[in-house]
Amino acid sequence: MxxxxxxxxxxxxxxxxxxxxxxxxxxxxxxxxxxxxxxxxxxxxxxxxxxxLFPTEQNLTLRTADPDDEGVQVQTNGVYVIDGNLFEAGSEATISVWGTSSREIDIYKAGDTAELNDGETITVQENGDYVWSAPTEISGRGQRVFATATTPPEFTLDNYKNVLFSGDSTDSMAKAFFNTLTVTIPATIIPIVIAAFAAYALAWMNFPGRAILVAIVVGLLVVPLQLALIPLLRLHLGIGIGKGYLGVWLAHTGFGLPLAIYLLRNYMVGLPRDIIENARVDGASDFEIFTKIILPLSFPALASFAIFQFLWTWNDLLVAKVFLIDATGETTVMTNQIVELLGTRGGNWEILATAAFVSIAVPLLVFFMMQKYLVRGLLAGSVK
Amino acid sequence: MEAAYKGVLTIFLGVGGCLLYYYLSNQFLDKVLYPAKGDNAGRNINRANMIRPWLFLMPAMVALGLYLAYPVVATLWYSVTDRNQGGAFIGLANYQQMMNEPKFWEAMRNNMLWLIIVPAASTAFGLMAAQLTDRIRWGSIAKSLIFMPMAISFVGAAVIFKLIYDTRPADQAQIGIMNAVWLQFEGGVGSWLILRLLPALLMLCGAAISVYTAYGLFNAMHKKGGVILRSIGILVLALIAIAFLSLGVGALTSVHPYGEPQTWLTTPGWNSFLLMVVLIWIQTGFAMVIISAALRGIPEETIEASIVDGANPFQVFFKIKLPQITGTIVVVWTTITLVVLKVFDIVFAMTNGQWETQVLANYMFDKLFRANDWGVGSASAMIIMLLVSPILIWNVYNARKEMK
Structure with missing residues (x-):
């Protein structure tokens, strides 16, 4: 200002x-x-x-190789020696201090040699390399080493591999991903087609009752879809659609139509009258005017609604739960899958987070790519 | 992969079917029923043009009627009948049964809290974000980042916030940021400042704002009349102010269990608010985008004139800008109110209405599909419809006014 x-x-x-x-x-x-x-x-x-995101310092309990295993122990010059690395291969952790007793975990620095019982000694290097030597043959389990190690940030793609490509049906999101896609695409396109025709009629055709129809559409904009659940489920079961894709597409189409008609009509009303009247004079029929002139010109409004409807159907849980997912769970969608994971895998955040991110990623992508149209649609839909 | 093929096929069939209907029905009208040639060409064209709008509208009208208008009537009917008695009319028995359930009143109470807090907080944050981001160069990037949660599903957001509210036993590392921060407080001076003084001051500010608004309404009542609506407004604001004050006192006096990780979502009292945070986080971006457009639409002359007249930035904002975007704020507020009334996924995924977090939409789902009680379920759906209808009437009224 x-x-x-x-x-x-x-x-x-x-x-x-x-x-x-x-x-x-x-x-x-x-x-x-x-x-x-x-x-x-x-x-x-x-x-x-x-x-x-930062290197972390952790107290770790590590163990050397088991002396009883074949080929671990090597005898040279009368000294039995076991050497190796305390960490798994590929680890980039660095040890600062260590100890061999749980009560004194920080008495040795990296590179120091500790005296154990019976003349055994162990030396641990910064990178986890150790040499454990003894005058007699070593037996028993591997030596425990308590180390304070700094590990650099470490990330893995295993969670995504698990969630997307493993065959495990309870955690797998692959099927749910395709199911969601199957729900979303027709549920986005069908209402657009239907609404575009209706919006054209409401915007540019003269017939009695037009104003009332527009008012009805505005009223239906806010009817909560909760009301529709039982009557429609009964209807679907009654006419044999049952629970399935067809039912969920029809439901999404019905629920999305008021907004679609409203947005598209408001946009089409604003198109220049001259173009349409010229086309009429030139002998174009309404169908031609609609498909050849109005539809291409309305692209921004169509895109805005498409994004709305896509986000809404992709993110929906309630409609899918009521109209789509039956007892077999074959047609589960991602939102439902995540809710179920929350129940069964409540503490397994690596699976939950990955599953949730898989379902979030597509809408985010659409959002960032087509934000312009989304904002335009929001403004047309609410600011008058 | 089989599902994918089936999906692609059905997409083609569904969409193709739709397009085919429009094409064929128009062809039928023009070529067969009323061909635009022969003796009656003129009459036929007129007749075809009378029918065509309904051809265009038919699928939409059928879908709207079947999927939105019919259910309203049907749900109303279910709510006054008993399914176990073969659909016999039982009057208001379902409503009575519902009113006797404490869970219903819990849902109502929570819904009222949601209805006040979420739209208010989202609009306030949105207003703040819009006002701030409009003034800086990287504002559009900031805006799209704040706007981003709009694309995230309620279920996804529920997972995100469950991680934030996560609780581990005291001897393990906390992985939820909320408990990690909570354990930083140990009851010293810093804790007192942040956990007692700051919230108390914020509550005092809230109370002051509501009293100030009520005072404004009182003045307006003297000047412009509208006694009934304005006194209801004043009454509500007074109640809000009292609530703010008591919360402020509570912040100063309540005992905090320092050093113990809290199970945020299962502690009645605050957990509802923690669920509301999720929706506020999602809706703020929406409010911001709309309000920001309205702010930019304000004629610059009014602002320039006020600055020339010596108004400071705050006066410009509150006395010049805000009054000019009141209409937009009302629209944002009502839109978010509608979202709140239908909020289901968040509660369903995070607490499923346990620990006193029930809301109407989830209560209804519970009744319908878990208790299989269609009567009470429909009755609660009708309550949601009842709460929505003032907005419905207002919208229709405005739309009619605009058409004329």
Whole structure:
């Protein structure tokens, strides 16, 4: 506001800071899910996800190789030696201090040698390499080493591999993903086709009762779909559609139509009258005017509604639960799958987070790619 | 993959069927029924043009009637009949039964809280975000990031926030940020400032704002009349102010269990608010986008004139800008109200109405599909319809006015 008058506000820095804070606050929850989906279940339960971006210091209990295993122990010059690395292959952890007793886990530095019983010694290096030597043959289990190690941030794609490509039916999202897609695409396109014709009639054709029909559409905009559940389920069961894709498409079409007609009509009314009248004079029929002139010109409005309907059907749980998913669960959609995972896998955040992110990713992509149309649709749909 | 093929096939059949209907029915009308040639060409064209609108409208009208208008009547009918008695009319017995259930009143109470808090908070945050982001160069990026939750499903958001509210036993690392932050407080000066003084001051601000608004309404009542509506407004605002004050006192006096991880979602009292946060997080972006467009639509002359007259930024905002976007704020508010009334997924996925978090939509789902009590379920659906109808009437009234 001050900029309009020509002078820059002295509070600009405060605005920058508060917007940054606001944006971070709004991003933070989603970030948590995204980061968690790239961590293993151990990592998730050991530390909060916000620590995953930085190297973490952890107290680990590690064990050397088992002396009884074949070929582990090597005898050279009368000394029995076991060597190896405490970490799994590929680990980039670095040990700072360590110990061999749970009461003194930090008495040795990396590179120090510890004296064990019976003249045995063990040396542990920073990278986890150890040399365990003894004058007599070593027996029993592997030596425990308590180490304080710093691990660099580590991420894995295994969760996605699990959730998307493993055959395990309870955790698998692959089927649910395709089911959601199968629900979404017709449920987006069919209402657009139907609504476009109706909107054209309401905008550019003269017939008695037009105003009342528009008012009815506006009224139906706000009817809660909760009311429709039982009557329609009965209807579907009664006429033999039952629970299935056809039912859910019809339901989504019905519920999406008022907004579609409203948005498209408002847009089409605003199209220049001259074009349409010229076409009429030139002998074009209404059907031709609609398909050749109105439809191409209405692309922005069609796109806005398409995005709305896509987001709404993709994210929907209630309609799918009532009209689609039967007892076999073959036609489960992603939202339903996630709710079920919340019940059965409540503590397994690596699976939950990944599954949730798989279902969120597509709408987010659509959102960022077509934000312009979404905003336009919102403005047309609510600001008068 | 089989599902995918089947899906593609059905997409073609469904969409193709729709397009075919329009094409063929128009062809039929023009070529067979009333061909635009021969003796009666003129009459035929007129007749065809009288029928054509209904051809265009037919599928939409059938779908709307069947999927939205008929269910309203049917649900009303189910709510006054008993399914177990073969659909016999039983008057208001279902409603009576519902009214006697404590769970219903819990849902009503919670819904009222949702109805006040979510639209208010979303609109307020949206207004703030719009006002702030409009003033900086990277505002559009900030806007799209705040707007982003709109694309996330309620179920996805429920998972996101369940992670935030997650609780681990005291001896393990907390992976929910809320408990991790909570455990930072140990009862010292910092805790007192942040957990007692700050909320108390915020509540005091809230109370002050409601009293100020009520005072404004009182003045307007003297000048413009409208006694009934305005006094209801004042009464509600007074109640809100009292609620704010008592919350503020509570913030100062209540005992906090420092050092213990809290199970946020299962502790009655605050858990409903934690669920509301999810919806506020989603809806703020919507409010921001709409309000920001309205702010930009304000004629610059009014702002320039006020600055020339010596108004400070706050006066410009509250006295010049805000009054010009009241209409938009009402629209945003009602739109979010509609979303709130239908909120189901969040509660269903996070608590399923346990621990005193029930809301009407979830109560209804519970009755319909778990208790299989269609009568009470329909009755609660009618309550939702009843709550929506003022907005419905208002919208239709406005649309009619616009058409004329």
């Amino acid at each position: 001050a900029t309009i008058a020509g002078s820059k506000s002295s509070l600009t820095w405060a605005v920058h800071i508060s917007v940054t804070a606001l944006v971070l606050l709004w991003l933070f929850p989603t970030m948590g899910l995204l980061v968690s989906s790239f961590r293993t279940s151990d990592q998730i339960s050991e530390s909060g996800w916000w620590r995953a």
